[in-house]
Amino acid sequence: MARRIEIKDLDIHYGRFCAVRGVTLSVPARSVTAFIGPSGCGKSSVLRTLNRMHEVVPGARVEGNVLLDGEDIYARDIDPVAVRRTVGMVFQRPNPFPTMSIYDNVAAGLKLDKRRLKRSELDDVVLRSLRAANLWDEVRDRLHKPGASLSGGQQQRLCIARAIAVEPDVLLMDEPCSALDPISTLAIEDLIGSLKERYTIVIVTHNMQQAARVSDRTAFFTLAGVGQPGELVEDGDTQQIFGNPRDRRTEDYISGRFG
Amino acid sequence: MAARVRVAAPEAAPAPDPAPVPPLRLTGSGTARADRLFAAVTRGAGGFVVVLVLLVAGFLAVKAAPALRVDRVNFLTSRTWDVAGHRFGIVDMLWATVTVSAVAMVIALPLAVGVALFITQYAPRRLARPVAHVVDLLAAIPSIVYGIWGILVLAPLLRPVQDALGSAHWIPLFGNEGYSTGTIFDGGVVLAVMILPIITAVARDVFERTPVAHLEAARALGATRWETIRLTVLPHGRSGIVSGAMLGLGRALGETVALYLILSKPPAGPFSPSLFAGGETFASKIASNAAEFSTPTQTGAYLAAGLVLFALTFVVNAVARWIARRGDAA
Amino acid sequence: MNATLGARRRAADRTATVLITGCFLLGLVPLVWLLYTVASKGWHMVVTSEWWLQSQRGVGFRDPGGGALHAIVGTAEQVALCAAISVPVGLLVGVYLVEYGRGTFARVTSFAVDVLTGIPSIVAALFVYAVAITTLGGQRAGWLVSLALVVLMLPVIVRSTEEMLRLVPDELREASYALGVPKWKTVVKVVVPTAFSGLVTGVLLGVARVAGETAPLLILVGYASGMNTDLFAGFQASLPGMINDQFVNLGSGGQAYGLDANGNRVPIHNFAPDRLWGAALTLIVIVLVLNLVARLAGRRART
Ligand SMILES: Nc1ncnc2c1ncn2[C@@H]1O[C@H](COP(=O)(O)OP(=O)(O)OP(=O)(O)O)[C@@H](O)[C@H]1O
Numbered sequence: 043m044a045r046r047i048e049i050k051d052l053d054i055h056y057g058r059f060c061a062v063r064g065v066t067l068s069v070p071a072r073s074v075t076a077f078i079g080p081s082g083c084g085k086s087s088v089l090r091t092l093n094r095m096h097e098v099v100p101g102a103r104v105e106g107n108v109l110l111d112g113e114d115i116y117a118r119d120i121d122p123v124a125v126r127r128t129v130g131m132v133f134q135r136p137n138p139f140p141t142m143s144i145y146d147n148v149a150a151g152l153k154l155d156k157r158r159l160k161r162s163e164l165d166d167v168v169l170r171s172l173r174a175a176n177l178w179d180e181v182r183d184r185l186h187k188p189g190a191s192l193s194g195g196q197q198q199r200l201c202i203a204r205a206i207a208v209e210p211d212v213l214l215m216d217e218p219c220s221a222l223d224p225i226s227t228l229a230i231e232d233l234i235g236s237l238k239e240r241y242t243i244v245i246v247t248h249n250m251q252q253a254a255r256v257s258d259r260t261a262f263f264t265l266a267g268v269g270q271p272g273e274l275v276e277d278g279d280t281q282q283i284f285g286n287p288r289d290r291r292t293e294d295y296i297s298g299r300f301g
Numbered sequence: 302m303a304a305r306v307r308v309a310a311p312e313a314a315p316a317p318d319p320a321p322v323p324p325l326r327l328t329g330s331g332t333a334r335a336d337r338l339f340a341a342v343t344r345g346a347g348g349f350v351v352v353l354v355l356l357v358a359g360f361l362a363v364k365a366a367p368a369l370r371v372d373r374v375n376f377l378t379s380r381t382w383d384v385a386g387h388r389f390g391i392v393d394m395l396w397a398t399v400t401v402s403a404v405a406m407v408i409a410l411p412l413a414v415g416v417a418l419f420i421t422q423y424a425p426r427r428l429a430r431p432v433a434h435v436v437d438l439l440a441a442i443p444s445i446v447y448g449i450w451g452i453l454v455l456a457p458l459l460r461p462v463q464d465a466l467g468s469a470h471w472i473p474l475f476g477n478e479g480y481s482t483g484t485i486f487d488g489g490v491v492l493a494v495m496i497l498p499i500i501t502a503v504a505r506d507v508f509e510r511t512p513v514a515h516l517e518a519a520r521a522l523g524a525t526r527w528e529t530i531r532l533t534v535l536p537h538g539r540s541g542i543v544s545g546a547m548l549g550l551g552r553a554l555g556e557t558v559a560l561y562l563i564l565s566k567p568p569a570g571p572f573s574p575s576l577f578a579g580g581e582t583f584a585s586k587i588a589s590n591a592a593e594f595s596t597p598t599q600t601g602a603y604l605a606a607g608l609v610l611f612a613l614t615f616v617v618n619a620v621a622r623w624i625a626r627r628g629d630a631a
Numbered sequence: 632m633n634a635t636l637g638a639r640r641r642a643a644d645r646t647a648t649v650l651i652t653g654c655f656l657l658g659l660v661p662l663v664w665l666l667y668t669v670a671s672k673g674w675h676m677v678v679t680s681e682w683w684l685q686s687q688r689g690v691g692f693r694d695p696g697g698g699a700l701h702a703i704v705g706t707a708e709q710v711a712l713c714a715a716i717s718v719p720v721g722l723l724v725g726v727y728l729v730e731y732g733r734g735t736f737a738r739v740t741s742f743a744v745d746v747l748t749g750i751p752s753i754v755a756a757l758f759v760y761a762v763a764i765t766t767l768g769g770q771r772a773g774w775l776v777s778l779a780l781v782v783l784m785l786p787v788i789v790r791s792t793e794e795m796l797r798l799v800p801d802e803l804r805e806a807s808y809a810l811g812v813p814k815w816k817t818v819v820k821v822v823v824p825t826a827f828s829g830l831v832t833g834v835l836l837g838v839a840r841v842a843g844e845t846a847p848l849l850i851l852v853g854y855a856s857g858m859n860t861d862l863f864a865g866f867q868a869s870l871p872g873m874i875n876d877q878f879v880n881l882g883s884g885g886q887a888y889g890l891d892a893n894g895n896r897v898p899i900h901n902f903a904p905d906r907l908w909g910a911a912l913t914l915i916v917i918v919l920v921l922n923l924v925a926r927l928a929g930r931r932a933r934t
């Protein structure tokens with residue numbers, strides 16, 4: 043059940059250091075939104091505030107609002123664990139659980155949940171998630187081998203399968219292809235295209251072509267200088283951002299004239 | 302179910318608008334309480350350790366107090382230890398503890414530095430690991446085994462060394478006290494063997510972390526292997542050597558059973574500073590007098606001795622940690 | 632560089648090489664020597680089945696026979712009780728310091744663990760004596776030894792747990808959080824299993840460390856030459872206790888005397904040294920095997 047996200051006046055701090063300031067941004071449901079921008083401008087930080095992963099870093103703080111279908115996920119009575127169940131995440135480096143088999147990796151989120159699923163239900167979810175992650179055919183006869191025995195690209199798709207097995211509404215991806223070869227990258231890009239039918243997807247990428255290929259909307263972040271907070275420069279339809287940016291800085295960045 | 306799989310296929314047509322979106326449920330579902338409980342349990346375990354340390358110090362102090370109150374001599378400056386007569390002075394024990402540890406340090410420290418240098422700088426890469434493990438095994442051997450080996454096998458063979466050093470008997474430390482085996486010297490040599498792996502392990506650790514750039518700079522200047530060690534490895538590893546030595550010293554001061562078996566009990570008489578005399582350290586004296594723990598006062602005297610030993614090892618270990626931490630920061 | 636300086640430098644280098652290699656060889660001498668002594672003097676005891684099946688009940692130093700079973704059982708029981716307390720508490724403290732520990736209380740805890748690490752075994756034993764016997768009026772028994780051993784084993788477990796948990800990459804924790812798994816379940820089901828073989832190493836090293844510990848025995852339990860499986864009452868043997876007991880039986884020079892048929896004093900075989908070295912060998916083998924298994928487990932943890 044894809045949901046829309048609204049970010050309002052978001053500031054992010056690490057201890058004393060203000061990493062991001064004043065971000066206001068809407069992410070429509072059932073679409074792919076790409077975050078682009080130079081290194082250190084706070085793309086990952088903003089992404090991690092969307093499922094409250096931000097606060098596992100000691101000393102990290104957030105001000106402002108993040109609304110999920112209108113509900114503030116930073117409101118008082120909100121349980122961050124429930125937020126993360128609704129907003130899944132895929133990381134830059136594939137990180138399957140090393141002690142678990144492929145099957146158990148996919149089932150991990152469900153097995154570690156309070157409600158118990160029957161074995162057949164679990165089988166069903168694993169099958170569906172692996173199919174949705176375009177991995178089923180490659181692992182169908184080694185489901186009980188360790189997850190770490192897969193190639194990097196397969197591991198990343200395994201992580202995507204693991205993330206969607208808990209049926210989130212939103213999927214966050216932080217440079218999911220940066221550790222992968224071009225063929226695996228293509229496989230994941232295809233996958234993103236198919237996943238957006240059901241999920242709201244936000245993806246951070248350094249690859250401009252990738253952003254142009256997979257996303258419907260693009261948000262460009264930058265920072266004025268080292269030690270300065272990052273900020274959102276502009277966001278809009280991907281075609282508009284790449285074809286006709288409103289801001290000089292966006293134009294410079296996408297045409298490779300940055301810094 | 303089947304519909305989902307179809308939707309996930311790359312070329313699938315956009316799904317018809319799904320049923321009305323179910324409401325979000327993001328409020329607490331009890332996990333927060335389980336989380337707090339688990340955190341509290343681990344914190345409680347931490348608290349247990351803190352309380353344990355306080356109890357150790359507290360109990361020793363409280364139970365030692367009555368003995369110190371009836372002490373007829375000065376606890377810290379008297380040589381007399383006469384439990385029945387309520388005379389508790391720790392000077393002899395302190396002297397034995399310090400000298401036996403000093404002998405151990407004098408022997409073990411240079412040796413340990415040499416062993417650590419060999420393992421890190423001289424041994425072929427493939428050999429270094431197994432060799433390091435073998436040295437670590439020395440640390441695993443129980444001290445009672447060192448004790449029986451020390452007194453039954455090693456001490457008789459140390460006689461000639463003792464006699465040779467004893468020819469310099471005008472040095473008070475080397476005075477001849479007519480002991481054959483079971484001297485402070487014997488104890489110190491066995492202790493040296495016991496603390497060697499401790500000091501080696503710490504020294505090896507810091508030697509291994511000598512910055513490669515420094516090593517290469519020295520070699521580029523045409524330094525020989527020894528000069529490289531003198532110019533880079535040793536200066537870099539100084540804090541490690543010192544903190545390793547302090548750790549070894551802490552262990553030596555508190556060693557009980559090996560010395561309990563090795564050291565001969567000296568007869569009452571005038572004080573001898575000689576290493577070639579018997580003696581009793583704090584730990585060995587407490588261990589060999591468990592039978593005297595009859596009244597609270599008598600037990601208290603030994604608890605007081607134990608408290609001094611605790612304080613001594615605490616200070617030495619604290620210094621070791623402090624030096625190691627400063628070394629890490631640098 | 633003139634030639635004489637070059638020669639001197641080379642000579643210094645060679646001297647250093649010789650000295651350092653010499654240090655190393657000298658450092659190995661005691662290990663080899665000690666192991667050889669114990670093995671050569673003790674092996675003929677431990678290869679008999681009697682050694683593993685019988686106690687020393689009613690066996691004097693003049694009499695052949697008897698074994699070390701009572702001591703092995705005593706050591707096993709005392710160490711098992713100690714581990715049953717130290718391992719869970721130590722693991723929890725390690726988890727606290729790595730996963731939750733921030734701020735003053737964590738620093739105090741870590742400092743307390745440092746203090747425990749340095750406590751001499753005799754002080755631990757005295758502490759238990761002061762509490763259980765002087766204050767509470769209890770009797771000496773095996774379980775008090777276990778309590779003293781807890782003081783010695785706990786810091787070993789905590790430090791190794793800490794080290795192993797810190798090796799678990801944060802990415803795995805984050806992956807788990809991102810699935811909506813609460814923190815405590817992440818620790819229990821993801822972090823601890825990932826570090827498992829390393830944790831086993833720590834536990835085994837801790838067990839090895841306390842199995843040979845003797846000081847607490849000397850003041851917290853009497854030695855029984857027969858089998859006593861009751862940790863909570865009566866005297867109880869253990870391997871270090873048995874070594875100590877046989878040491879007392881050595882007499883001077885290990886020589887024993889008996890009376891022959893005519894009532895004359897004659898030298899006879901003293902069995903105490905055999906049992907002394909036999910028990911020492913048994914103890915060393917147990918401790919070294921624990922160490923080896925621990926290191927093998929540890930190697931698997933790192934790859
Ligand atoms: N855990 C942290 N602790 C302190 N500062 C952090 C932490 N993580 C990020 N920062 C700081 O916050 C700022 C934004 O970092 P962030 O990782 O969000 O940037 P990014 O846009 O994702 O960069 P990249 O493209 O290199 O991944 C940086 O200045 C960074 O140094």
Ligand SMILES: [Mg+2]
Nearest residue numbers: 085086087216
């Ligand atoms: Mg980033």
